[in-house]
Amino acid sequence: MQTTRTYTTVFILLLVATVAVWFLNISLGSVNIPFREVLGVLFSSEAGNDSWNYIIMEYRIPKAFTSVLAGSGLAVSGMLMQTMFRNPLAGPYVLGLSSGASLGVALVLMGATMFGGVAASILFSEWGLVIASSLGSLLVLLAVMLASVRLKDTMAILIIGLMFASLTSAVVSVLAYFSPAAQLQQYVFWSYGSVGDLSWNELGILSFFWFLGIALALFSIKNLNSLLLGEQYARSLGMNISRNRALLIISTSLLAGSITAFAGPIAFVGLAVPHLIRQVIPVNDHRILLPAVILGGAILMLLCDIVAQLPGSEHTLPINAITSLVGAPVVIWLLVRKRKFLF
Amino acid sequence: MVAVIGINGVGKSTFLRTISGVQEALSGKIEIKEENRENISSEKLARMISLVLTEQPLSKNLSVPELVALGRQPYTNWIGSLTAEDRKKVREALALVKIEDLQTKKCYELSDGQMQKVLISRALAQDTPLMILDEPTSHLDMYHKAQVLKLLKDLSLSTQKAVIFATHEINLALQLCDKIILMKPKEVVQDTPQQLIQKGHFESIFPQDLIVFDRTTKSFRIKT
Structure with missing residues (x-):
C-alpha cells in the first residue's frame, strides 16, 4: 500500500526536469541567443533586441508549449491504450490511430481540391484539420475496438491495427498520386511532424482538446486500476465496462487526433513513455502513473525537439524521425537490460 | 460452504x-x-458478491497489497483513494488468509498456491456476504x-x-x-x-x- 507520499521525490525530480528542459528548449535554436537575454525577454518587459524578442515570444515559446502538450498527450493516450487493450505494445501509432488521422488530413488537404467549392473553404479552416484528423483516428480506434470485441487475442488486434495502417496509407498514396504538387508538399511536410508551426491561437485550440482528453482520463483513473485485474474482475467490482470503454476511446482519440492534426504523426512517444515511467517508478496505480506519464511525455518531447532543431545550425530535422531515433533504442535497451516488460 | x-x-x-x-x-x-x-x-x-476467477489478473506487476486493495474499489471515492477504514479491511483480509508475509512481494514472484490465496484475500477485502x-x-x-x-x-x-x-x-x-x-x-x-x-x-x-x-x-x- 505505497501511497503517493513515497513518490514525492520522483515527482519533484520530474517536475524540475520538465522546467529545466523547457528553459533549455527555448534558449537553444538556429539563432544563437544568450541565455541571459532569453531570461530578459521572459521576465522583464524591456526588449533588448527586437528580433530576439520576436523569435522567443512568437516562435520558441509556442513551440515549447506545443512540445509539452504533444508529448504529454501522446504519452497519456499510449498509457490508456496499453491498459485498455491489455497489451504492452499498444500505442496511438502502433494501433493505426495516427494513420487514421493521416487519412483524415490527407482527405482534407488533397481531397478538398478535388471536391472544391464551399466544402474546401470550411475544411481548410483551422478547425477543419483538427476535426478531420480526430474523426480519422476515432474511426480507426472504433474499428479496432469492434475487432477487439470479436477477437479475444490481443496479438490479432495489433495485427488488425497494422492492417488499418497499411490500408490508410494505401488510400493516402492514391490521393497523393492525383494531387497537385503544392497540396502534396503540404501533406508531406505535415507528415514529417512539427511542433513549431503553431500560432498562439492554434495553441489555444490544441490545449482545449488536451484538457478535455486529460480530464476524461482523470475521471477514468479508478476504472483503469480495476482493468489491471482484467475485464471480468473489473465488472465484478462494479465498473460499467461499455461506458468506461467509450470514455477511454473518446479521450484517446481527442488527444491523439488533435495532436496529430497540429503536430503531424509523431511516432513512439505514446508507446515508449509509459514503459520508461514504469521502469523509473515500479508502479501500476494510475493515480501515480497518469501525472508521471504527463511529465515524462513532456520531457521526452522537449528533448527530441531540441535535437531536431540542431542548435546552432539553420536546419531543422523532422521531429517524427527524432522521436523514433531516440525512442526505439531506449525501449530496446530497457527490454534487454530488464529482460521483460513490467506491465 | x-x-x-x-x-x-x-x-x-x-x-x-x-x-x-x-x-x-x-x-x-x-x-x-x-x-x-x-x-x-x-x-x-x-x-x-465477490469473485475469484480462473482467469489470472492481467497485470502481474501489481504488488500483493495493491492487488488486495483493489477489492475496496466498490467503497472508494471517484479516484479510488483508500481511507483508514479501507486500509484496515485490507490488513484484515491479508491476515485472514495468513499472507502478511507476502506484503512486499509482486504478483509475478508468487507460486500458483500463493497467488490463489492473494486472490481470495482480494475477494475478502471486497467485504461481501x-x-x-x-x-x-x-x-x-x-x-x-x-x-x-x-x-x-x-x-x-x-x-x-x-x-x-x-x-x-x-x-x-x-x-x-x-x-x-x-x-x-x-x-x-x-x-x-x-x-x-x-x-x-x-x-x-x-x-x-x-x-x-x-x-x-x-x-x-x-x-x-
Whole structure:
C-alpha cells in the first residue's frame, strides 16, 4: 500500500526536469541567443533586441508549449491504450490511430481540391484539420475496438491495427498520386511532424482538446486500476465496462487526433513513455502513473525537439524521425537490460 | 460452504458467471435476496458478491497489497483513494488468509498456491456476504488443494460468508462442504453430501465405463 507520499521525490525530480528542459528548449535554436537575454525577454518587459524578442515570444515559446502538450498527450493516450487493450505494445501509432488521422488530413488537404467549392473553404479552416484528423483516428480506434470485441487475442488486434495502417496509407498514396504538387508538399511536410508551426491561437485550440482528453482520463483513473485485474474482475467490482470503454476511446482519440492534426504523426512517444515511467517508478496505480506519464511525455518531447532543431545550425530535422531515433533504442535497451516488460 | 460439481462442459462456470453477473442469463432470472438481479445496479452488486476467477489478473506487476486493495474499489471515492477504514479491511483480509508475509512481494514472484490465496484475500477485502470462486484449486498440487479448500471452509465459518465454488475435487468437497450442487446434463440436484451419496447421485455424474463411485470410501476408483 505505497501511497503517493513515497513518490514525492520522483515527482519533484520530474517536475524540475520538465522546467529545466523547457528553459533549455527555448534558449537553444538556429539563432544563437544568450541565455541571459532569453531570461530578459521572459521576465522583464524591456526588449533588448527586437528580433530576439520576436523569435522567443512568437516562435520558441509556442513551440515549447506545443512540445509539452504533444508529448504529454501522446504519452497519456499510449498509457490508456496499453491498459485498455491489455497489451504492452499498444500505442496511438502502433494501433493505426495516427494513420487514421493521416487519412483524415490527407482527405482534407488533397481531397478538398478535388471536391472544391464551399466544402474546401470550411475544411481548410483551422478547425477543419483538427476535426478531420480526430474523426480519422476515432474511426480507426472504433474499428479496432469492434475487432477487439470479436477477437479475444490481443496479438490479432495489433495485427488488425497494422492492417488499418497499411490500408490508410494505401488510400493516402492514391490521393497523393492525383494531387497537385503544392497540396502534396503540404501533406508531406505535415507528415514529417512539427511542433513549431503553431500560432498562439492554434495553441489555444490544441490545449482545449488536451484538457478535455486529460480530464476524461482523470475521471477514468479508478476504472483503469480495476482493468489491471482484467475485464471480468473489473465488472465484478462494479465498473460499467461499455461506458468506461467509450470514455477511454473518446479521450484517446481527442488527444491523439488533435495532436496529430497540429503536430503531424509523431511516432513512439505514446508507446515508449509509459514503459520508461514504469521502469523509473515500479508502479501500476494510475493515480501515480497518469501525472508521471504527463511529465515524462513532456520531457521526452522537449528533448527530441531540441535535437531536431540542431542548435546552432539553420536546419531543422523532422521531429517524427527524432522521436523514433531516440525512442526505439531506449525501449530496446530497457527490454534487454530488464529482460521483460513490467506491465 | 457450497460446492458446484459436474463433468467438464456441463455448465458449472456458466452457472457461477451468471449468478455473479459477469454474464447475462441465457434464460430465466436470478434473484439475490429476493431481488431480481437485473434490477440491482452493478455498484450494489459489487458489494454483495465477490469473485475469484480462473482467469489470472492481467497485470502481474501489481504488488500483493495493491492487488488486495483493489477489492475496496466498490467503497472508494471517484479516484479510488483508500481511507483508514479501507486500509484496515485490507490488513484484515491479508491476515485472514495468513499472507502478511507476502506484503512486499509482486504478483509475478508468487507460486500458483500463493497467488490463489492473494486472490481470495482480494475477494475478502471486497467485504461481501457472498463469495464465488471458479475452480480455485486447479493448477495446485494435492496439498495446496486441500489447504485452499480448508481455508475457504474456515473463512466461511469465521466470517459467516456464503462461499460457492466450482470444483473437480469431489473427495475434498465431500469432506468439507455443507451442501453440494451436483450438475448433470439432464438434472441438477442440491443436497448435503450425505444425502447425495445415499441417494446414489454420484454414480451417475460421469460415464460408467472407466470410474466407479465407492460409497464406503466416498471416492471414485478405476474400474478393474
